[in-house]
Amino acid sequence: MFNLDGKRALVTGATGGLGGEIAKMLHARGAHVAISGTRAEKLQSLASELGDRVSIVPCNLSDGDAVDALPKAAEAAMGGAVDILVANAGITRDGLLMRMKQDDWDLVQKVNLESYFRLSKACLRPMMKSRWGRIIGITSVVGVTGNPGQTNYAASKAGMIGFSKSLAQEVASRGVTVNCIAPGFIASPMTDALNESQKEAILTKIPAGDLGSGADIANAALYLASNEASYVTGQTLHVNGGMAMI
Amino acid sequence: MSDVLARVTKMVVEHLDVEEDKVTGNAHFIDDLGADSLDNVELVMAFEEEFDIEIPDDAAEHIQTVGDAVKFISEKVG
Numbered sequence: 001m002f003n004l005d006g007k008r009a010l011v012t013g014a015t016g017g018l019g020g021e022i023a024k025m026l027h028a029r030g031a032h033v034a035i036s037g038t039r040a041e042k043l044q045s046l047a048s049e050l051g052d053r054v055s056i057v058p059c060n061l062s063d064g065d066a067v068d069a070l071p072k073a074a075e076a077a078m079g080g081a082v083d084i085l086v087a088n089a090g091i092t093r094d095g096l097l098m099r100m101k102q103d104d105w106d107l108v109q110k111v112n113l114e115s116y117f118r119l120s121k122a123c124l125r126p127m128m129k130s131r132w133g134r135i136i137g138i139t140s141v142v143g144v145t146g147n148p149g150q151t152n153y154a155a156s157k158a159g160m161i162g163f164s165k166s167l168a169q170e171v172a173s174r175g176v177t178v179n180c181i182a183p184g185f186i187a188s189p190m191t192d193a194l195n196e197s198q199k200e201a202i203l204t205k206i207p208a209g210d211l212g213s214g215a216d217i218a219n220a221a222l223y224l225a226s227n228e229a230s231y232v233t234g235q236t237l238h239v240n241g242g243m244a245m246i
Numbered sequence: 247m248s249d250v251l252a253r254v255t256k257m258v259v260e261h262l263d264v265e266e267d268k269v270t271g272n273a274h275f276i277d278d279l280g281a282d283s284l285d286n287v288e289l290v291m292a293f294e295e296e297f298d299i300e301i302p303d304d305a306a307e308h309i310q311t312v313g314d315a316v317k318f319i320s321e322k323v324g
Contacts, residue, residue, distance in 0.1 A: 125291065128284075128288060
């Protein structure tokens with residue numbers, strides 16, 4: 001079960017907590033992983049930790065041309081086209097809409113949503129040719145529930161879900177699945193910085209009574225990447241300890 | 247022209263998994279050769295690669311038969 005021997009995966013945002021865990025999980029199950037991000041030292045240390053079957057492909061996702069070139073760079077580095085795309089990189093520029101600047105809107109759409117479009121498009125052709133492919137977008141619970149202060153972020157994440165459902169219908173007959181994972185509150189440096197009362201307020205909304213971990217998301221990614229999930233497409237897998245049931 | 251026809255025929259046979267004698271000039275990709283809309287897109291992209299040409303979207307829409315493809319490509323590669 002869940003064996004990825006011989007598969008090649010591209011994980012964006014691999015320097016972040018979630019992306020790093022996802023890359024490690026796919027790698028542990030046999031995939032060659034191309035890890036992408038903007039912080040070179042972090043990519044290097046993750047690569048050293050993983051050992052073999054890993055390639056570093058730096059990319060700035062706010063640069064459209066660089067994003068278009070990323071799957072080719074990953075293909076060259078791994079010696080074959082990308083079988084599994086995990087579009088994990090994302091940014092926030094939070095603020096109430098009344099105060100939100102146009103740049104805050106534009107940049108979030110570009111990095112979170114437009115890069116998903118560009119990467120999917122560039123990865124699709126070889127996937128269709130080989131009649132096997134997995135496209136996994138890491139979205140967010142707020143893309144479905146909304147969240148004050150995150151109109152831009154929630155719109156980009158909801159956009160990823162709609163994009164995935166449409167593309168899933170276009171390519172289902174070619175053995176290519178397109179799904180999203182929507183994490184809830186996941187323990188990270190950001191949640192570590194919250195004080196006790198803030199943490200408590202969050203936990204009252206989570207039936208599971210705890211924050212999620214990167215491994216919880218990586219497990220979901222492994223499932224969607226696997227052969228076992230070949231009949232699952234156009235779905236959003238919510239991994240949130242029950243905080244939103246959709 | 248004949249070279250283009252031979253190459254196009256071979257690509258169509260391979261891509262759509264059909265018998266070569268079915269791939270005539272009048273053969274319609276969707277109606278006669280069992281292609282779907284995605285096959286059409288893939289074929290057009292394959293033609294672009296094989297012949298090193300660009301087939302704009304509005305032209306691609308009009309490539310419905312094997313003959314259409316051969317005619318368009320022959321004009322392009324001159």
